[in-house]
Amino acid sequence: MRKNLNAILSVVFLFGLLLSGNQAIAKKGSVGGNVVVEGDTIHDDYFTGGGSVTVRTPVMGDLFVTGGEITLEGPVGGDLFACGGKIKIEESVDGDILAFGGSIHSTGDVKEDARFFCGEVFIGGTIGRNVAVFGGRVEVGEGGEVGRDLKVQCGEVEIAGTIKRNLKGSADKVTLSGTIEGDVDIKADEILLMPSARILGNFNYTSPEEAEVQEGAFIQGEMSHSLPKKTKKVKGGMGFFPILFKILSLGALILIGIFLILLSPRHVSRASNNIRRTPWKSLGLGLLLLIVMPAVVGILAVTIIGIPLALLLLFAYLVFLYFGKLFTGLFIGQFILKGFGKEEKGRLIGALILGLVILAILTSIPYVGKLFGVLALLFGLGAYFTERLQLYREAKEKGMV
Numbered sequence: 573m574r575k576n577l578n579a580i581l582s583v584v585f586l587f588g589l590l591l592s593g594n595q596a597i598a599k600k601g602s603v604g605g606n607v608v609v610e611g612d613t614i615h616d617d618y619f620t621g622g623g624s625v626t627v628r629t630p631v632m633g634d635l636f637v638t639g640g641e642i643t644l645e646g647p648v649g650g651d652l653f654a655c656g657g658k659i660k661i662e663e664s665v666d667g668d669i670l671a672f673g674g675s676i677h678s679t680g681d682v683k684e685d686a687r688f689f690c691g692e693v694f695i696g697g698t699i700g701r702n703v704a705v706f707g708g709r710v711e712v713g714e715g716g717e718v719g720r721d722l723k724v725q726c727g728e729v730e731i732a733g734t735i736k737r738n739l740k741g742s743a744d745k746v747t748l749s750g751t752i753e754g755d756v757d758i759k760a761d762e763i764l765l766m767p768s769a770r771i772l773g774n775f776n777y778t779s780p781e782e783a784e785v786q787e788g789a790f791i792q793g794e795m796s797h798s799l800p801k802k803t804k805k806v807k808g809g810m811g812f813f814p815i816l817f818k819i820l821s822l823g824a825l826i827l828i829g830i831f832l833i834l835l836s837p838r839h840v841s842r843a844s845n846n847i848r849r850t851p852w853k854s855l856g857l858g859l860l861l862l863i864v865m866p867a868v869v870g871i872l873a874v875t876i877i878g879i880p881l882a883l884l885l886l887f888a889y890l891v892f893l894y895f896g897k898l899f900t901g902l903f904i905g906q907f908i909l910k911g912f913g914k915e916e917k918g919r920l921i922g923a924l925i926l927g928l929v930i931l932a933i934l935t936s937i938p939y940v941g942k943l944f945g946v947l948a949l950l951f952g953l954g955a956y957f958t959e960r961l962q963l964y965r966e967a968k969e970k971g972m973v
Contacts, residue, residue: 610629612629614629624641661676668686710729729745737753746760759800769790771792775795778799848906855947858953860954898928901930908930935948
């Protein structure tokens with residue numbers, strides 16, 4: 573429970589950091605479809621966002637980056653906050669790293685702590701203090717080093733580098749071929765110690781099977797094996813995989829939203845603006861569509877002639893449902909950033925990510941979270957359908973349909 577709470581609080585922390593980026597946007601920042609930040613050293617905090625973002629110039633303050641693909645090629649004097657589909661950290665960071673992404677590749681040196689929420693992360697540089705990873709897979713390469721503890725909640729863990737203190741957490745599969753200078757306290761279904769593995773402290777593990785310790789592996793302290801305890805599921809609690817699924821779903825929705833913005837920023841912005849201009853109409857229309865469209869699909873599916881139309885309508889209905897929360901998230905982000913009426917791609921992407929993270933937090937609140945989720949769906953569903961109707965009328969006026 574405590575680990576899950578820490579994960580949720582870290583996401584809330586990310587949301588707060590993104591909010592604090594408003595001042596950076598106002599002072600200095602660049603947004604767009606493809607952004608390259610280069611030139612003279614930036615001495616203030618800096619915000620940038622876009623479809624793809626490459627930062628080459630040194631940033632002496634904190635750096636806030638959002639985008640589909642992010643590459644850091646210049647040093648950061650403060651903290652790095654990154655949220656995107658694919659993140660590459662190739663230069664040094666003097667402060668902390670908080671990164672949320674599908675894939676994270678970190679080969680630069682980090683002086684303080686690092687927290688990664690991701691599908692997969694590779695650590696090939698030195699991280700001076702503690703590292704926490706919550707995601708699908710974490711790999712510490714042969715040249716990678718963690719200065720203190722490595723804490724994981726992952727599907728797969730592979731350690732070929734050096735952990736200067738302890739390895740803690742849980743995973744489905746753990747493979748150790750590097751050096752752990754402290755204790756290992758891990759829970760996993762499969763554990764493998766390669767011949768080059770070195771554990772200088774105690775090796776305590778919980779697993780349904782005994783760990784496979786190959787010849788040559790060295791354990792200096794004591795080794796203890798515990799079997800997993802069968803525990804009853806707590807009603808209303810969130811386990812590791814439900815939270816992981818929620819994080820990955822959020823990442824997928826962000827990437828789809830970025831694609832839609834790059835494809836047609838005007839229509840995406842107009843859909844979210846419908847919630848602001850006619851909120852009650854959006855809510856009512858969303859509720860009507862939620863109830864009526866399945867009924868229409870059912871009626872059409874009864875007749876052989878209507879089956880193809882029913883399938884087409886069902887597909888459209890599922891698309892509307894999936895996109896509903898996306899446009900509500902964009903509305904929330906634009907409301908906070910005061911970005912209504914502005915169709916710059918980078919600003920829309922930043923607002924989208926901010927809003928969807930906030931929405932994910934709200935829908936995770938016990939009891940009332942489901943209510944937030946339903947309202948977000950209804951508002952977004954109605955607003956998106958209204959925008960499609962507007963697009964149809966425009967095409968009809970131009971004689972295109």
